[in-house]
Amino acid sequence: MIPFNKPYLNGKELANIAEAAATGKISGDGYFTKKCHDFFEYRYGFKKVLMTTSCTDALEMAAILLDIQPCDEVIAPSYTFVSTVNAFALRGAKIIFADSYEDHPNIDPAQIERLITSNTKAIVVVHYAGVACDMDRIMEIANRFNIPVVEDAAQAIDSFYNGKPLGSIGAFGTFSFHETKNIIAGEGGMLVINDDRYIHRAEIIREKGTNRSSFFRGEVAKYGWVDIGSSFLPSDLIAAFLYAQLENIDTIQMKRKAIWERYYERLSAALMGSDISLPIMPDYATNNAHMFYLVCKTLEQRTSLISHLRECSIHAVFHYLSLHKSEYYINKYDSDALPYSDSYSDCLVRLPMFYELELEQVDFICDRIIENIV
Numbered sequence: 259m260i261p262f263n264k265p266y267l268n269g270k271e272l273a274n275i276a277e278a279a280a281t282g283k284i285s286g287d288g289y290f291t292k293k294c295h296d297f298f299e300y301r302y303g304f305k306k307v308l309m310t311t312s313c314t315d316a317l318e319m320a321a322i323l324l325d326i327q328p329c330d331e332v333i334a335p336s337y338t339f340v341s342t343v344n345a346f347a348l349r350g351a352k353i354i355f356a357d358s359y360e361d362h363p364n365i366d367p368a369q370i371e372r373l374i375t376s377n378t379k380a381i382v383v384v385h386y387a388g389v390a391c392d393m394d395r396i397m398e399i400a401n402r403f404n405i406p407v408v409e410d411a412a413q414a415i416d417s418f419y420n421g422k423p424l425g426s427i428g429a430f431g432t433f434s435f436h437e438t439k440n441i442i443a444g445e446g447g448m449l450v451i452n453d454d455r456y457i458h459r460a461e462i463i464r465e466k467g468t469n470r471s472s473f474f475r476g477e478v479a480k481y482g483w484v485d486i487g488s489s490f491l492p493s494d495l496i497a498a499f500l501y502a503q504l505e506n507i508d509t510i511q512m513k514r515k516a517i518w519e520r521y522y523e524r525l526s527a528a529l530m531g532s533d534i535s536l537p538i539m540p541d542y543a544t545n546n547a548h549m550f551y552l553v554c555k556t557l558e559q560r561t562s563l564i565s566h567l568r569e570c571s572i573h574a575v576f577h578y579l580s581l582h583k584s585e586y587y588i589n590k591y592d593s594d595a596l597p598y599s600d601s602y603s604d605c606l607v608r609l610p611m612f613y614e615l616e617l618e619q620v621d622f623i624c625d626r627i628i629e630n631i632v
């Protein structure tokens with residue numbers, strides 16, 4: 259069976275964990291956590307980076323930092339992972355779902371503007387498959403109404419919008435190092451803070467509502483409970499694993515891009531004139547090869563393709579179910595139909611994509627797709 263995903267360890271992960279254990283300090287903000295912070299701030303110019311236990315936690319921190327209150331409204335795409343909006347629902351916010359573009363799963367900025375009211379307290383955008391949303395348009399709208407933007411960049415490591423790293427454009431960027439992402443730590447994430455005003459409080463929220471970080475820098479004589487918060491920082495063992503991946507990020511990205519390009523090259527020619535479409539890359543976006551997907555014409559066509567691939571021992575998968583139609587939200591949703599989100603729910607199929615996938619396997623997968631379609 260060719261799996262959909264296979265976590266890749268480049269070799270130094272376990273040695274780094276042993277090294278972290280040998281220091282005698284394996285709780286949060288140890289040696290490797292600092293190395294990860296420095297890596298991201300240096301490589302991408304992020305103003306402030308805080309490692310978290312997941313992207314979900316980074317989103318929850320963003321919701322606390324934005325002081326989201328019950329009945330505040332938060333605009334977000336419906337075609338996304340639950341954590342994008344659950345973080346805000348936890349604070350009591352009403353989620354105002356926006357539709358995708360017709361030809362791309364990303365949020366359509368024209369939908370955002372329509373949905374803004376005097377209660378809108380945040381706009382959360384998701385760079386689906388690591389491909390940038392139209393951030394100039396989104397920031398222009400957000401700035402005009404003075405609403406902060408959170409970039410859910412869980413899939414968007416090492417990807418750019420007009421030369422700017424994703425996650426560096428809104429007030430916050432949130433990243434994931436879950437084993438299904440390009441750079442992994444099992445479970446892990448980070449919060450990028452691009453607005454100075456949030457940095458001090460972010461450190462407190464991440465440390466159970468205490469000013470422990472200030473204490474360790476010698477800024478205060480003792481530390482205590484100063485705000486709400488939780489335990490959002492990962493063990494240094496996680497950071498040790500992650501740092502091994504970061505040291506290899508260019509190799510990992512190069513290999514993933516070669517796989518992506520091979521899929522595109524083989525399938526774009528063969529599917530020309532068929533009713534299946536390939537991913538679209540806007541001019542302003544780079545491709546970080548997080549995901550390779552196809553968009554079928556109908557649910558039936560997708561079901562048939564997935565089961566054909568399954569019979570050929572290839573594990574291809576569908577993706578999100580529209581969140582406005584989820585069991586949790588359907589009875590709370592009282593707004594417009596979101597046809598494009600629903601159509602990606604029905605028609606998008608993700609193909610195997612992982613570091614160790616061989617180009618011959620990509621060719622095999624493409625051949626099996628082509629024989630099913632043409």
Ligand SMILES: *Cc1c(COP(=O)(O)O)cnc(C)c1O
Binds near residue numbers: 312434436
């Ligand atoms: C993976 C993912 C998350 C969640 O990341 P975790 O680190 O597992 O919490 C959130 N949003 C999007 C868009 C994702 O793809």
